[in-house]
Amino acid sequence: MMKITKNNIFLGLACSLSILSCAKDNYEKPNASLKGVLVDVATKNPVNGVVGNGNFGNLQFFQMDYGVPNPAAFTTAGFKADGTYANQTLFNGKYKLVPRGPYFYQDTVTVDLKGSMQVDLPVVPxxxxxxxxxxxxxxxxxxxxxxxxxxxxxxxxxxxxxxxxxxxxxxxxxxxxxxxxxxxxxxxxxxxxxxxxxxxxxxxxxxxxxxxxxxxxxxxxxxxxxxxxxxxxxxxxxxxxxxxxxxxxx
CATH class of the missing domain: 2.60.40.2060 (Immunoglobulin-like)
Known part of the structure; x- marks a missing residue:
């Protein structure tokens, strides 16, 4: 019968941590990014936003390629003062974009994201x-x-x-x-x-x-x-x- 010692315990913990570390390191990292601007449907001009979402809204992302009928939304940091947005921590895939704010959003924008892309969003302020x-x-x-x-x-x-x-x-x-x-x-x-x-x-x-x-x-x-x-x-x-x-x- 093997005698259990503190050294055995520490060695086992070290091996477990090493395996977990390797598994963590093997996770896929974000490999895509998306940017664009809110555009006024009538004037074609950018819609002014605010830094930090102060009473202005945000952009919701729905990832559509996981086979889930109603995927949950996640949001970006919002829109800047010039109406632009950017998200650099995405994965390649199919997304539906829904801006929420002081405007009517009429057209559903669906993006097949590969690498870095720019997608502007038409709204009615x-x-x-x-x-x-x-x-x-x-x-x-x-x-x-x-x-x-x-x-x-x-x-x-x-x-x-x-x-x-x-x-x-x-x-x-x-x-x-x-x-x-x-x-x-x-x-x-x-x-x-x-x-x-x-x-x-x-x-x-x-x-x-x-x-x-x-x-x-x-x-x-x-x-x-x-x-x-x-x-x-x-x-x-x-x-x-x-x-x-x-x-x-x-």
């Missing part, structure tokens, strides 16, 4: 927010923000614009959840206009003016407009304007 810059001083920036419904989206489903927003931040990642905060936010760098009771046609003709105060001289700030609808928008997603870079005077 809910709203078109806009922000313009007026007077700039050493410690303030005056802006005008507006929003209008996308006619193509209105044809699909009537939706009420419930908020128009002006945002100021210290980084290019400014969004509804990420903006400049000082004095325990007693100085407001997220200006929100509640438009729930205002007719969309009236909102489209208005420009809401606001002055961001108590800023630092000679400092660069980032500005964006945003707007959202209250109908068929359970996650309260916002559409965003382009990103503006503004520097206060010295």
């Amino acid at each position: 809910f709203t078109y927010p806009k922000i313009t810059v007026g007077e700039i001083t050493s410690n303030s920036i005056t802006v005008k923000v507006s929003a209008k419904r996308n006619a193509a989206a209105e044809a699909i489903m009537p939706q009420q614009i419930s908020a128009v927003v002006a945002l100021l931040g210290t980084t290019a990642g400014v969004n509804y959840n990420n903006y400049y905060v000082v004095n325990n936010n007693t100085t407001n760098y997220r200006y929100v206009v509640n438009t729930s009771a205002v007719n969309n046609n009236v909102i489209a003709t208005n420009e809401y003016s606001y002055t961001f105060k108590d800023l630092k001289p000679g400092t660069t700030y980032f500005l964006r407009g945003a707007s959202r609808v209250s109908t068929n928008n359970p996650s309260n997603y916002y559409n965003y304007s382009e990103l503006l870079t503004v520097k206060t005077s010295n």
